[in-house]
Amino acid sequence: MISVEEARARVLALAPAPEPEQVALAEALGRALLAPAVARLTQPPFDASAMDGYALRSADLPGPLPVIGTAAAGQPYAGETHPGSAIRIFTGAPVPGGYDRVVMQELVVREGDHITVAEPGHGRNIRAKGNDFAQGSEFLPRRPLRPADLALIAAMNVPQVTVARRPRVAVLAGGDELVPPGSEPAPGQIISSNDLAIAALAREAGADPVILPLARDTEQSLRDRFAQAQGGDLIVTIGGASVGDHDLIGKVAADLGMERAFYKLAMRPGKPLMAGRIGLAAMLGLPGNPVSAVVCAKLFMQPLIRAMQGLPAGPEPLQATLARDLPPEGDRQHYLRARLAPGETLPRIEPFGDQDSARLWLLAEADALLIRPAHDPARRAGERMGYLPL
Numbered sequence: 001m002i003s004v005e006e007a008r009a010r011v012l013a014l015a016p017a018p019e020p021e022q023v024a025l026a027e028a029l030g031r032a033l034l035a036p037a038v039a040r041l042t043q044p045p046f047d048a049s050a051m052d053g054y055a056l057r058s059a060d061l062p063g064p065l066p067v068i069g070t071a072a073a074g075q076p077y078a079g080e081t082h083p084g085s086a087i088r089i090f091t092g093a094p095v096p097g098g099y100d101r102v103v104m105q106e107l108v109v110r111e112g113d114h115i116t117v118a119e120p121g122h123g124r125n126i127r128a129k130g131n132d133f134a135q136g137s138e139f140l141p142r143r144p145l146r147p148a149d150l151a152l153i154a155a156m157n158v159p160q161v162t163v164a165r166r167p168r169v170a171v172l173a174g175g176d177e178l179v180p181p182g183s184e185p186a187p188g189q190i191i192s193s194n195d196l197a198i199a200a201l202a203r204e205a206g207a208d209p210v211i212l213p214l215a216r217d218t219e220q221s222l223r224d225r226f227a228q229a230q231g232g233d234l235i236v237t238i239g240g241a242s243v244g245d246h247d248l249i250g251k252v253a254a255d256l257g258m259e260r261a262f263y264k265l266a267m268r269p270g271k272p273l274m275a276g277r278i279g280l281a282a283m284l285g286l287p288g289n290p291v292s293a294v295v296c297a298k299l300f301m302q303p304l305i306r307a308m309q310g311l312p313a314g315p316e317p318l319q320a321t322l323a324r325d326l327p328p329e330g331d332r333q334h335y336l337r338a339r340l341a342p343g344e345t346l347p348r349i350e351p352f353g354d355q356d357s358a359r360l361w362l363l364a365e366a367d368a369l370l371i372r373p374a375h376d377p378a379r380r381a382g383e384r385m386g387y388l389p390l
Helices: 004-012 147-155 194-204 219-228 249-255 290-308 360-365
Strands: 020-024 053-056 065-071 086-089 101-104 108-111 114-117 160-164 168-173 208-211 234-238 259-263 274-278 281-286 318-322 333-341 348-351 368-372 384-389
Touching: 004 259, 004 274, 004 290, 053 065, 053 114, 168 194, 168 219, 194 208, 194 234, 194 290, 219 249, 234 290, 249 274, 249 281, 281 290, 290 333, 290 360, 333 360, 333 384, 348 368
Parallel strands: 065 086, 168 208, 168 234, 234 281, 318 348
Antiparallel strands: 020 160, 053 086, 053 101, 065 114, 108 114, 259 274, 274 281, 318 384, 333 348, 333 368, 368 384
């Protein structure tokens, strides 16, 4: 068995270079930029009023000053701005040359066409030209694009962006005991849930997943499913990767030319994990136990999908304080389902007493995976420990 760290490195080494494609900005949410968005203009393109009020010269205060015009957003004042004058101005309007201050309207006393300012307040209330960004500025975040990013890129007057093509992920679950949700299970059968969860985790990481029809426990059925997975960037199998008589995925994958990077690692849950390459696609063979499959997908599949998009693999562990004592850990790195609660400086984390890898209900209730390294000594409540949020 190899360590989690070594397994992660070997999995990430399977990632090919990301492939670029151009998409309309409106379709870019959650995508990974491969080329910077370059501002085609300066923002703001002029000195702009930061509030509704009056534009004037500081040297002319306190007035009285005649109001000689009006400026609004999209309707600039185009007249002269001689000393000893002011204009009515609204938020976002260009501040005419010569004026160096906008006084908010609540501080101004107006009588007819003249204003007086007893106390102008603090600040100039002018957004300087280019104080957000200048023409030619480049924006290239190392994370999926967020709504605020789209707003920024749109303001840069960039209608299209170059992003990484979404990795195509084929999700293959197999076993004679599995039937789709909505079916009536026969004796000895259970509902297939892993494939839905793994596809959702793939989509969450930025992939375009496809759930293949359930494979039966025959080599021919598995060969048919692998044929359907052709064209994918990543094939993720669930179950059948162990060494039992009915665990055929490893054998069929090997017959099809899989180059195995590793098999089995020192981890709980998820000891039977297979990784490698089959044809042009990367391949991960996840365990069949539901919790094991999800935990392995979080730790290995999602980082691989992010790396395929040129993003940092992540996630980095966070810190919390332990809510109760724990006994010494065994010889495998353990990821315990746990619940988070507010703490004084760090969150408090309490692992569930039951860590059965078949119990999805506990996984759905968990906020985090508490990380315990192999051979971790006994821990006391209040100690700091690492965790991954769920």
